[in-house]
Amino acid sequence: MSHQVxxxxxxxRKRACLLLLxxxxxxxxxxxxxxNTGVSAGAxxxxxxxxVAAVALxxxxxxxxxxxxxxxxxxxxxxxxxxxxxxxxxxxWMSIVATLVIFIVTAFIPLSGMDVARIIVTTALxxxxxxxxxxxxxxxx
Amino acid sequence: xxxxxxLKAERERLALTQAALAEKVGVSRKTINTVENAxxxxxxxxxxxxxxxxxxxxxxxxxxxxxx
Numbered sequence: 001m002s003h004q005v006x007x008x009x010x011x012x013r014k015r016a017c018l019l020l021l022x023x024x025x026x027x028x029x030x031x032x033x034x035x036n037t038g039v040s041a042g043a044x045x046x047x048x049x050x051x052v053a054a055v056a057l058x059x060x061x062x063x064x065x066x067x068x069x070x071x072x073x074x075x076x077x078x079x080x081x082x083x084x085x086x087x088x089x090x091x092x093w094m095s096i097v098a099t100l101v102i103f104i105v106t107a108f109i110p111l112s113g114m115d116v117a118r119i120i121v122t123t124a125l126x127x128x129x130x131x132x133x134x135x136x137x138x139x140x141x
Numbered sequence: 142x143x144x145x146x147x148l149k150a151e152r153e154r155l156a157l158t159q160a161a162l163a164e165k166v167g168v169s170r171k172t173i174n175t176v177e178n179a180x181x182x183x184x185x186x187x188x189x190x191x192x193x194x195x196x197x198x199x200x201x202x203x204x205x206x207x208x209x
Contacts, residue, residue, distance in 0.1 A: 002164035009170060070167055077168040078187055079175055139171035 008074030013140055015064065015075070016133040022055045023129040030122040034115060041114075048118065055125050059088065059132065083135040091128030098123035142182065145204045149177045151195045165194040 029051055033044050057063060061084070066072030098120050102111065111119075152162050152173075159173045166173075168187065175181035176191070183191065192199045 002160050005160045005163045005170050012169065012171075073167050074163075074169045077172050078184055079169065079172040079181055082181060136171075139175060 004070050004074060008071055009140055011064075011071070011075060012080070012136055015058075016136040016140070019058060019129045019133040019136075022058060023126045023133070026051065026055055026122050026126050026129075030118055033118065045114065052121055052125065055129065059084065059125070059128055079139060080136070083132055083139070087128045087132035087135065090131040091124040094127040095120050095124035143179060143206050144182050145206055146176065146179065147197075147202055147204075148173070148191065148195075151197055151202060152177075155195065162191075162194060166190045 029048055033048055061076045061081075064072065064075040066075070102116055102119060105111070106116070152159070157165075159170045159177075163170045163173045166187070167190070172181065172183075172187075176183050176187075188199050188203060192202050195202065
């Protein structure tokens with residue numbers, strides 16, 4: 001197998017695994033921060049914002065854009081772009097579903113604005129990450 | 142939408158592996174695989190690159206399915 005393509009495939013697999021790990025860390029973060037951990041709310045929220053920014057960045061082409069290098073083109077080729085678009089659309093629709101579920105749930109259980117935001121953002125990002133990773137891993141087989 | 146293609150036949154005619162063709166065109170092997178299996182419809186740019194790499198015209202590589 002040619003070197004660049006082989007390297008690109010290996011990096012694409014690693015990227016998919018990283019996305020799954022990020023999804024897991026988001027879920028853990030959402031669960032841990034949902035209750036009172038005893039840490040000040042400001043610090044907790046700052047950590048969560050940083051995590052969300054890091055995760056969202058991994059759903060763009062920026063971390064893997066290597067201008068002028070063949071590997072950058074292989075890591076962001078047309079199939080990857082299609083998978084990324086599909087996964088972002090999945091995340092969008094799941095965030096709508098989460099919002100509707102919260103709309104119903106809050107009629108019975110009051111939730112804070114921060115918790116609602118956390119649930120919606122986590123749902124959108126986790127479904128996008130998992131969807132992208134699964135599409136990539138399935139295509140790499 | 143479906144697009145028939147002769148990519149696999151033309152690639153095998155030149156004794157190229159999917160990885161070798163991917164290298165020539167500058168895409169990943171999964172892109173070649175998904176195009177061959179008609180899972181993914183390539184852009185005009187990629188279709189032109191594939192036709193150049195395989196020495197065939199775009200029309201020889203890709204055809205719209207016959208409508209009855």
